[in-house]
Amino acid sequence: MAKDVAVIGVGQSSFVRGYEGSIRELAFEAFREAMQDAGITQKNVDASIFCSAPEYDKQRSPAGVLAEYLGLIPQPTFYIETVCSSSSSGVKVAYSMIKAGLHDVVVVLGFQKMSEITSAESQERMGRGADIQWEAPFGTMMPAYYALYAQAYMAKNGLTHDDMMNVRIKSGTYGQTNERAVYRKGVKASDFDASNPDARMAGAVAWPIRVGDACANADGSSCVILANAEKAKAFSKKPVWILGIGAASEAVNMAARPDFAKGLSVGYNAAAEAYKMAGLTPKDIKVAEVHDCFTIAEIMAYEGLGFAPMGEGKQLIREKATYKEGRIPVNVDGGLLSKGHPIGATGGSQIRTIVLQLRDEAGSMQVPGSPDIGLVHNVGGVGLYGNVTIFGR
């Protein structure tokens, strides 16, 4: 496994509802932290990549605007978009630029200010991140699409509502200790009990998905600074190397998808590529961040990443194997479910968590045993895009 490109700095804003500032100020928060983490100045940065999903804020072509605000002109800057996996895609592009020898140090900044529109408008926009010609006319939205997978898992793989609830309870366990998370309360089974009038999470959104099965919209930014081996060794005492990087795409229309009881193909296809490049297997992964936009998505990710056999993802949550002390800790920062999901910022935030884990700097979220290999699984749209990236010390 080659150690050619490393992460030398990571940063993340707090994920919040209603950020009190504009997108350039939001971007600054993650950028400042990552630059301080890397111990470099803007003169050391050769290029920048900005990542978000369009139509939340009004700024068109945000890369130039944000590059100026962050003091990154006149260096080249780019805009990369794969909806919810935008910043992971940005990291793949940055990796490619560095490997090609075009640039030595590249900043990847993901951002999203979702609070500029209402929740219903947000659902409509996310729905249009799928097939607007043939599916949006039926009134589709993200929870409904993921519910199609959840329903198939319940019918064919024996998945239960309690299994999905237990994924949410796990995320609450860690989200309540993550000071950057938007949802900082613990979650109890009674929160999902429809007979309990105070249950916050029992309401049906798109059956079988309930309120508590869905992640929260949030405003936030993330920043990952990548460097080639020479600069990484010069700037960083604890570089975290990219060992494997995989990406995949899938048919946008549900009618062209393979068996829904086998989960998202982009998950297993991107994972296969990343494992092959890294020369590693699922058993080598010590800590993982997976794209739990809905509880079902975490179960599907367990299988796609090879942590559990196909159809058996439910066993991991039943056995608590994905808790911090378990066989394969997953989303011990609260995941998208509790930390929040500011679309374009999510991948970079997942990468930050894994980098901190591999540096033994994750504080109360630190996985015991000083993990040396970590994985990030970041999905865009309804499995339209998938990115799997493997990191090592």
Added chain:
Amino acid sequence: MGFEKFGRKSFTGVTKTAKFVDLLTEGKVEGTVCKQCGAKFFPPRADCASCLSKDMDWFEMPKKGKLETFTIAYYAPFGFEKDCPYTMGLVDFGELKLFARLSKDLKPEDVKVGMDVAIKPLQYEDGQMSFEIAKA
């Protein structure tokens, strides 16, 4: 023009497959088949993804299939709120699949994965044309 009449609310006005809406008014739900290589597509395409031919023909979709999965929307995106709750699902015909809403005649509690279903054209009261999954 013409495709703005497709579905509860269309987001696409112009497409080379707009004849799909005319076919719906004739009571037909059709996909496209490539005249060069025979690849079949639903939803319809004007161009073949397999051999890159632009020479396509229409064919009538099977009328009966099995419900592979479904969801009941209790919350709707902007512009669809008045329809709640509504059920959407995926029908597997073997060779092809189809995504659509389920008929209001099918009660949510009676909908089961694997059940036999039929496909029917549908006209809304405002004149919009669509198709739906109904009882077999």
